Amino acid sequence: MKGFARFVTSIACLIGTAISAYALEINTAVLRVDYPSLLPISRFDLTPDDIGFAGGVLADEDNQTTGNFMGMTFATRYVATSPEELDETLRGLLGDGIDLLVVMANAQDLLTVADQAGPDVLVLNATSRDMSVRDDQCRANLLHVAPSEMMLADAVMQFAIWKQWNEVFLIQGSNPTDQALGDAYRRAATKFGADIVEEREFEDTGGSRRTDTGHVLVQRQIPVFTQGAEDHDVIIAADNSDLFALYLPYHLWTPRPVMGSGGLRPVTMHAAHEAWGATQFQRRFEENSGRYVQEADYEVWLALRVIGEAVIRINQADPAALREYILSDAFELAAFKGRKVNFRPWNGQLRQPVLLTDSKLTVSVSPQDGFLHQVSTLDTLGLDQPESACTAFTQ
Amino acid sequence: MFKSSFAAAICFACTTLASPALANKVFVSNERGNTITVIDSDTWEVIEEFPGGNRPRGIGISPDGKFLYVCSSDDDTVRVFDTETYAELWTLPSGPDPELFTIHPSGDYLYIANEDDNLVTVVDTQSRTVVAEIPVGVEPEGMAISPDAAFVINTSETTNMAHFIDTADYQIKHNILVDQRPRYAVYTDDGSKLFVSSEIGGTVSVIDPLAANGPELTSKISFEVAGVQPEWLQPVGMRVTADNKWLFVALGPANRVAVIDVETLEVVDYILVGQRVWQMDFTPGQEFLITTNGNSNDVTVIDVDRQQAIKSIQVGEQPWGVAVTPD
The missing domain is CATH 3.40.50.2300 (Response regulator)
Known part of the structure; x- marks a missing residue:
């Protein structure tokens, strides 16, 4: 009214x-x-x-x-x-x-x-x-x-590099959409000089989401799943299927910050x-x-x-x-x-720019300081012209 | 200088002033600290800090120097303080989320931008009532009044316009599109030019308000500083010297104040100040320009003739606006 x-x-x-x-x-x-x-x-x-x-x-x-x-x-x-x-x-x-x-x-x-x-x-x-x-x-x-997924992955990876969290443990889901997101994080790591020291796949076995006392099982499963990984500074989750990433914080075998689909997330x-x-x-x-x-x-x-x-x-x-x-x-x-x-x-x-949020606040905004580009610092995020296979705009 | 000491001497004769006779008071609103800092413009010492309501931003002083008006944005009100005792006298109905205002030269009206409601509210300072609410563009922000008081200018940040509001009937008579997120508007004292700063557009629009066919955008001033990313050159607060020669533009996160020759519209210098420089005000004789630096919690004093920063003074948390008492 x-x-x-x-x-x-x-x-x-x-x-x-x-x-x-x-x-x-x-x-x-x-x-x-x-x-x-x-x-x-x-x-x-x-x-x-x-x-x-x-x-x-x-x-x-x-x-x-x-x-x-x-x-x-x-x-x-x-x-x-x-x-x-x-x-x-x-x-x-x-x-x-x-x-x-x-x-x-x-x-x-x-x-x-x-x-x-x-x-x-x-x-x-x-x-x-x-x-x-x-x-x-x-x-x-x-x-x-x-x-694009690459812009979001680059936004996360720039923050990791700024924090000097160079050693990354990447966990991705088993669906094609999760793997595509995992690819974006692998490219981002190469682009900005991070090391993916360990990769694991969280398998989608179907079924419904956890309800009622689901957290009891999560509290036992996630530590075991993340046990014995190479030394790492941060975990990045590639989970477009919304299957596991939110379960990672506080449940890891080795306490580390989580970014990507859970923890610190890149959002518009x-x-x-x-x-x-x-x-x-x-x-x-x-x-x-x-x-x-x-x-x-x-x-x-x-x-x-x-x-x-x-x-x-x-x-x-x-x-x-x-x-x-x-x-x-x-x-x-x-x-x-x-x-x-x-x-x-x-x-x-x-x-x-891409906002990084812990789901309560804007924690940071990428591009991070010091990531430079000859056209615009915003072009440090995502696919750049020299690597693009898009021709429809130049014809 | 003579003028200011003369006026102050008269004032000294007629009242019992405790503070040094030559000084003016500089009031700074601290957006995060919820306080107002008072600085003596003679010694440049902080002499007082008092509560300013929740999120004090836009700040101004009545032409007679008696009243300090503060937009308490989160309280949806304008608080009125005594510039001598700092006592809060009363509040004015401002409409929701007041951010900036301009004062009619008579002191009778405040024109307030209500960011949330796409309105400009006109408040009678004597009767303390709302006289008019004028629908403007989305997110109204900058406010200015022409020297002859015929027009009030409002800039709307998402509509990206300068609206010319007729002070006689409160109707919008002209609109001029400017660059993204217009923040602030200021006239030259002779009324021949209107400047509008666009924070995200990174430019200052120069408008001829007296053009034959109505106000006209004549040019845009842009900025360039070696070693500063262009996106951080974000023009915000502005002041023009009374002789209409120099325009000072605060450049926000670029931490600089640009000095512009009003005649040629060339940027002649960039003065390094504190971090996230926001609003500015002159001392009455225009010897000094004071800038608020939101991210370094201080103000910078610029010597206007020499165009140099001479001093910085620590104030409260996140200083936003500044106003200096007249002589």
């Missing part, structure tokens, strides 16, 4: 505003694919029904506040679909003339969307961390607001982040949605802000013009990370 009242006052204010206004309508859609999944280990990680969408609603408000001063109308549709119905849902959106799409989907579906939508539609990947869609499978009409946002004006973001989000922000909410907010900011600067809503501006040096955006974020023009990846 309060949001409605505010909208009315904004419109009233527009009438008194002497800006040369001509109507520009920006029609976007947030398309979310909901996959079947097991419950998370922690109840704090339960997925709310409005995941992602709640961030979009806030971005719409933020864009529209500026839009009111500029004579622009931002309208966003929020559509959730199953993987089976994705094709049909997408056809419907494209049929309605939506040509700016923010997508929450896995890598495979993301490519399906980008390819079916075609070159006249700009697609923003809000949430997928998959490497291939930024590398050999990149698409010219697909930009990535989410950080968490609800306690307050630096650089983020408190205002958190308060606005919580007032709208009635809950704490999750990473996907922030990522959808950021994707819609990327579109909104570009529209506001060039006064156009044409996808090709927006893409050109977004990938240019002129584009910049404040994202509550203490410095501007912008895009790598050679693969459409958003450059961004």
